[in-house]
Amino acid sequence: MSEQKQTYDPAAIEPKWQRFWSERKVFQAKNPGDPGFDEKQPKFYALDMFPYPSAAGLHVGHPEGYTATDIVSRWKRAKGFNVLHPMGWDAFGLPAEQWAIKTNAHPAQTTADSITTFKRQLMRLGFSYDWDREISTADPKFFRWTQWIWKKLYERGLAYESNAPVWWCEALGTVLSNDEVINGRSERGDHPCERRPLRQWVLKITEYAERLLADVDRVDWSESLKTMQREWIGKSEGAEVDFEVHGHAGTKVRVFTTRPDTLFGASFMVLSPEHPLVAKITTPAQRAAVDAYVKAASSKSELERTELQKDKTGVFTGAFAQNPLFPGAPANERERALASMRGRIPIWIADYVIVTYGTGAIMAVPAGDERDFAFAKKFGLPIPGIFAPKTNDSERDARIAAGEECCTDDVPFGPHNTNGEVSIAGLGMAAAKKAVIGWLVQKGRGEAKVTYKLRDWLFSRQRYWGEPFPVLHTQGGVELVPDEQLPVELPHMDDFKPGGTPESPLIRAKEWVATKDHAGRAAQREINTMPGAAGSSWYFLRFCDPTNAREFCSRAASDYWMPVDLYVGGTEHAVGHLLYSRFWTKVLQDGGFVRDGEPFQKLYNQGMIQSFAYQDARGAVVPVKETKEQGDDVVHAATGEKLTRIVTKMSKRYGNVVNPDDVVAEYGADTLRLYEMYMGPLADSKPWNPKDVPGVHRFLQRSWRLVVPEFSENGTIHAHLRSDRPDDPEIEKALHRTIHKVDGDIERMAFNTAIAAMMIFVNEATKAMDRLSRSQLLRYAQVLQPFAPHLAEELWERLAGDGLLARAPWPKVDPALLVDDEIEIAVQVLGKVRGHAKVPTNAGNDVVLSAARAAVASYLEGKTIVKEIVVPKKLVNFVVK
RNA sequence: GCCGGAGUGGCGGAAUCGGCAGACGCACAGGUUUCAAAAACCUGCGCCGCAAGGCGUGCGGGUUCAAGUCCCGCCUCCGGCACCA
DSSP, X not given: OOSSOOSOOHHHHHHHHHHHHXXXXXXXXXXXXXXXXXXXXXXXXXXXXXXXXXXXXXXXXXXXXXXXXXXXXXXXXXXXXXXXXXXEEOOOSHHHXXXXXXTTSOHHHHHHHHHHHXXXXXXXXXXXXXXXXXXXXXXXXXXXXXXXXXXXXXXXXXXXXXXXXXXXXXXXXXXXXXXXXETTEETTTOOBOEEEEOOEEEEOGGGGHHHHHHGGGGSBOOHHHXXXXXXXXOEEXXXXXXXXXXXXXXXXXXXXESXXXXXXXXXXXXXXXXXXXXXXXXXXXXXXXXXXXXXXXXXXXXXXXXXXXXXXXXXXXXXXXXXXXXXXXXXXXXXXXXXXXXXXXXXXXXXXXXXXXXXXXXXXXXXGOHHHHHHHHHHTOOOOOOBOOOOSOHHHHHHHHTTSSOOOSOOOBOTTOBOSSOXXXXXXXXXXXXXXXXXXXXXXXXXXXXXXXXXXXXXXXXXXXXXXXXXXXXXXXXEEOOGGGOOOOOOOOSOOSOOSXXXXXXXXXXXXXXXEOTTSOEEEEOOOBOOTHHHHTTHHHHTTSTTOSSSSSOHHHHHHHOSBSEEEEOGGGTTHHHXXXXXXXHHHHHTTSOSOSOOBSBEEEOOOEEXXXXXXXXXXXXXXXXXXXXXXXXXXXXXXXXXXXXXXXXXXXXXXXXXHHHHHHHHXXXXXXXXXXXXXXXXXXXXXXXXXXXXXXXXXXXXXXXXXXXXXXXXXXXXXXXXXXXXXXXXXXXXXXXXXXXXXXXXXXXXXXXXXHHXXXXXXXXXXXXXXXXXXXXXXXXXXXXXXXXXXXXXXXXXXXXXXXXXXXXXXXXXXXXXXXXXXXXXEEXXXXXXXXXXXXXXXXXXXXXXXXXXXXXXXXXXXXXXXXXXXXXXXXXXXX
């Protein structure tokens, strides 16, 4: 029945423009030296966190950030910037390999298929990527340079082999790095992990800890993200102090402490159960108990340890240490008998002390540390009071002084904090630290020390689908593969599954493993592969110079494009990816290969797109398929039970996953882009509401109809737009305000309010449809272009705009049109709005006040005005009695 | 437990520097058009109240002529860290 069809047809215009942009390479970025490069243009590098192409295809979460960077890219181009906006694939890694195993295919094939799907889906959304710069981390032309950079790390002494215990995940068949393990379980798949010693490649990121920390201050990231980076690096300033062990001449236990000032209050010492001295110092009487505790601790998973964290456990070793403030460990029996001797403290072991942090041993000061206090209470150890606080709470002061309550505040030390040579009595924390460290250094019993929580980066996996290391194991040790033999490619293997042993499946590629070293002697290739984060730690550099066959990226290219001006992605990479990328960039900077050590100047985390789900009375989620609408309610289709709507993650299990392809098919890509930007602030998590999508689609249709009549034949435009005419001043004003608002809102990444401003304009323009001019609609198309590029480009073409809209400059705003001659101000009496008054915009206070008095005359009658407050151009407030 | 962020109509959200709370969209209601429906367009729409008016930004206090916004004390939700000495 519908000969009368809407003329806005995204299915027709979107592919048309996508093809056009692609064939003409409209979004190709020019490097210095390229033909057509304009050196007068400033540059702008807008980057998305490149996706991991999974078999499941694109999720609606992907286009959210991608649309944001696309809007900024298109806007920057219109503002005269040379814009680099690339896209690529994070293609190596565990999930691809596991998918391949599950589907009985080869990861090279499944990855290629996933990339094809992702690219097709992305192409349908009209993003202005320079597809000539597309890269894949699994492409030998790319990972050749990943291997080359790894060699630089090795040559700079930043890559080493280690047999230290590492996180091993049985289910994944590989080791994992710290940030891939959460509470003793794998981040991917949530499988249990345990610590095991295995030969691994490790990168010395800790050598860069201080710079990684310091440079956090100079990037434009959210405070919470910067805090996460700082906390992961975890700098602590303090001291290392040596304690001699009684009865073991020359044996010292070194502890790390952030509170060397509290050394006078050390009443026992705790070693981690894994500490190397435990076996040596344990007395025969305590040996059985200690062995049992050590064994129990080692079999406990990290998870069990943290679950039991409330209750402290530990065992006495039987040994004693000597507080270095009170030296002279007794050499003979007689002295040892003096149990009261000052500074003689018992050595315990407990699993609240972690072997990998600090020195794996602590001095316990229960008076100044909550954990030590709890331990001392539980095991009846002494709690010498060391502080003498003087606050308003004298009862608490007394308890602290007596060692009955723990105190971690900065309070003065009490009078007995002296050993005759150094005294901190009456001093505060900072001065006392200085005094104690000074004395220890002078006596050679300790030193100031900075420690970091950051651990070296475990950089190898026992899996097939990753970059091979450019390393040979020869009779003479490790030998690097020469640059001219890079890349070291993966051997083709039909069976690449992990073999249930800690060795990589590459061990079975015998011809590949067996090779020759530089001298022609038998050698073996490294069989571990690099972790998923290898390629993503430098891909942003390759985008600057993606086809360079001689270098990973020329200095000229990176000097021009780097740093990334806007980087958008999810918070899940807040620690790992960002820290690793910063580390590699700094190493490359030290090698003179890039200018700046910070890759990402501005970083923006998008929120998660959530979805509705329905819960029954017991709180169980009912899959969307099993629900139905009944009036205003949603009920269980089978039982009719009324359900409660909740907001949650999209999940197959709940059946609430939204597929971008479906949205494009029904409404078009412009609607999808617009809806995702209109949902709310980019940084917030917010639920997808299918009922809201038609709202933004309607807005696009209304925009369209300003140019093309609803049911026109052949899609011709309104007659009055076929020639130029004077601009209607009212509409002109509204248009300039819209341009100004959209401009400012894109700048602050407030895309939702920019769209609202355009909606307001379209609503006004619709009411004055026949007064619109061609010039006004061309300019409207220009502001709409970053958001709904296909529709805008089509309108531009139909209105016979000059050239291509994608290359048109941003429309000019006349500041004079942003102000009205007359404005309405609010008039308040005692802070309540009681009326409004129209006054000339630049009226003086007397004019404003008399207009305001007239507007609220009835409220002022019989009252005395005590005070008159005039806020220019906003309001007047009368304070009356 | 500690560190971030948030809490505003039936819903998503707006209020950018302390100055008219609820822009814009959804849902809903009424209307125009239509044989009818859809679409489109127009109008209304925080809560209580017939109205005048009162109340209202998680809760309780405070500062101010004026508080969603600032201060103090709580509650709830989300994210991160979690015995790091």
